[in-house]
Every structure is written in structure tokens, then in C-alpha cells.
Ligand SMILES: Nc1nc2c(ncn2[C@@H]2O[C@H](COP(=O)(O)OP(=O)(O)OP(=O)(O)O)[C@@H](O)[C@H]2O)c(=O)[nH]1
């Protein structure tokens with residue numbers, strides 16, 4: 001039998017900042033290895049130091065390009081950066097795809113940078129949990145900043161963003177042509193708006209439109225965070241230092257205004273609800289199959305309403321969850 005390092009042992013190494021241990025525990029978290037739970041609970045005590053930045057935007061907005069540039073700014077300022085990239089299409093994980101796509105070649109060999117691509121394929125309602133536990137691992141591993149890149153299309157992605165201290169929404173030029181894209185929920189979740197590809201002539205229009213929309217939604221008062229609009233261009237390598245400064249200013253604002261307390265509470269809420277959802281779904285699909293089918297039949301035939309069926313299922317699950325967790 002091949003001997004396997006226990007997750008508890010790996011957790012010790014994570015605390016010492018060993019990248020390989022972080023990578024191995026992320027893999028165990030992704031594969032839902034039950035042996036990892038105790039180690040993650042232990043490691044959670046060492047989290048809460050990193051500044052977590054969610055980076056979202058529609059497909060092709062320029063998120064990965066921005067992440068690569070931003071990482072270099074952080075490195076130049078002497079900070080270490082962990083990156084969790086949620087790739088909705090990728091069946092792989094391990095960082096290869098992100099590495100290829102954004103040509104992070106030189107950063108991969110930098111011990112101050114850790115990149116992990118995580119797939120959303122094959123997950124059932126459990127998308128946020130492994131990604132957020134990867135963030136915990138990077139936090140416990142001592143990374144100063146953790147960036148989460150997600151495509152802003154679905155609820156799960158928005159949930160991930162809700163688990164960040166600062167949310168950056170990346171808007172490509174031409175956004176104003178499709179007001180729906182803005183309405184789809186990205187405007188209000190942003191702490192910072194980026195207009196990417198600012199080398200393109202149509203970017204000015206997008207910058208102006210965003211500023212107008214933000215001015216309209218502005219509430220009066222002091223200690224209010226005024227959402228900045230930061231133009232960036234990877235062609236000109238411009239705007240990324242400004243973006244880093246805006247993120248830093250937002251972090252200071254959270255502390256000074258006391259908003260950080262509410263944000264931490266929100267993050268805790270998102271995390272707890274996500275795990276609870278996952279436990280319920282797992283039980284629904286895996287363990288209570290026969291009872292589930294029976295209940296679904298009753299709901300279909302109007303012998304029971306969905307609420308009654310849900311309560312029945314939860315009661316049945318209660319005992320089982322108690323044993324398993
Ligand atoms: N001209 C110009 N093109 C850019 C810039 N930033 C990104 N691009 C291009 O836009 C395309 C998409 O960039 P990505 O960084 O892969 O965008 P993304 O948001 O990560 O895309 P997904 O992960 O697929 O959602 C690529 O062809 C980039 O080269 C920029 O500042 N200027």
C-alpha cells in the first residue's frame with residue numbers, strides 16, 4: 001500500500017507556507033475527501049488575515065489578463081498573492097489552463113504566487129465550497145492577498161463574490177450598448193469598476209456611462225465608499241497600479257468605517273449557508289433516494305405539497321447528518 005500523508009500533517013505544512021501542501025489539500029477538498037474535514041477545521045483558525053478580492057465580469061471581459069497584470073503590481077509592492085480561478089468550462093484543475101491562457105509562465109516559478117484553476121463541471125450545488133476552502137488554504141498559508149476570478153453569469157459566481165472583502169467588476173468596452181448586461185446584477189455588487197481594454201476607442205463611452213450610472217445610485221453621507229471606475233489596458237500596461245491602489249483604499253475604508261464587521265458577517269453567512277445547502281443536496285441525491293422518489297411521486301400527484309415534502313425530507317436527514325458530520 002502506498003503510504004499517504006495525512007491531511008493533518010499537510011495542514012501543518014500549509015501553516016508553514018508550503019505550496020505543495022496547499023495544492024494537495026485543495027485536491028482533497030475538491031474530491032470531497034472526508035478525511036480532510038478535521039484538517040480544514042483546524043486550519044480555519046489560522047485564516048482571516050488575507051485580503052480577499054473577487055474579480056468578476058462577463059466571459060471575455062479581460063479578467064484573466066487583469067489578474068496577471070495585477071499580480072505583478074502586488075509582487076512589485078512586496079506582497080504575496082494566491083489566485084483561485086473558477087473555470088466554468090474546464091474539466092481539469094491544477095493551474096495549467098490559466099497558466100497557458102494568460103501566459104503566467106514566469107509567475108508560476110515565483111514562490112510568492114500560487115495559481116489554482118478550479119472546474120465547476122460535475123459539481124452539484126457545491127461549487128462555492130471547494131473554491132472558498134481553497135481561499136482558506138491560501139489565507140492560512142500566509143498569502144497577503146487572495147484573488148478569486150469567476151465568470152459573472154450565475155448565482156454561484158455571485159455567491160463567491162459575496163465571500164470577498166472587495167469585489168472588482170471587469171467591464172469590457174461596449175457594455176453600455178447592452179444595458180441588460182449591467183442590469184444582470186453586476187453594477188450593484190462592485191466595490192470597484194474596471195473598464196478593461198482601455199486602449200480601444202470605444203472604452204471612453206463605457207467609462208462615461210458607468211460613471212453616470214454610479215452617480216445616479218450614489219447615496220449622500222460621509223464615510224460612504226464612492227465606487228471608482230478604473231480604466232486598464234494590457235496593451236499599454238496601464239491602470240493596474242491604480243487598480244491595486246483602489247483595492248488598498250477600499251480595504252482601508254472597510255476598516256475605518258467599521259463596514260468590515262458587517263462584511264465578515266456576510267461572508268460567514270454565505271459560507272455556512274453554502275455548506276448547509278451542499279449537505280442537504282448530497283443527502284437528497286445520494287442517501288434518501290427511495291424516500292425522495294416516494295415523496296416526489298406524492299408531490300407530482302398532489303398528495304403532498306412541495307413544502308410538506310421538504311420538511312419531511314429534512315426531518316429524515318436530521319438523524320443521518322448527525323451521524324455523518
Ligand atoms: N486590446 C486589449 N485586449 C485585451 C485586454 N485585456 C484582455 N484583452 C483580450 O480580451 C480577450 C479576453 O481576455 P481574458 O483575459 O481571457 O478574458 P476573461 O474575462 O478572463 O475571459 P474568460 O475567462 O473566458 O471569461 C483576450 O483575447 C485578451 O487578449 C486589453 O487591455 N486590451
Ligand SMILES: [Mg+2]
Nearest residue numbers: 063064065149
Ligand atoms: Mg479568464
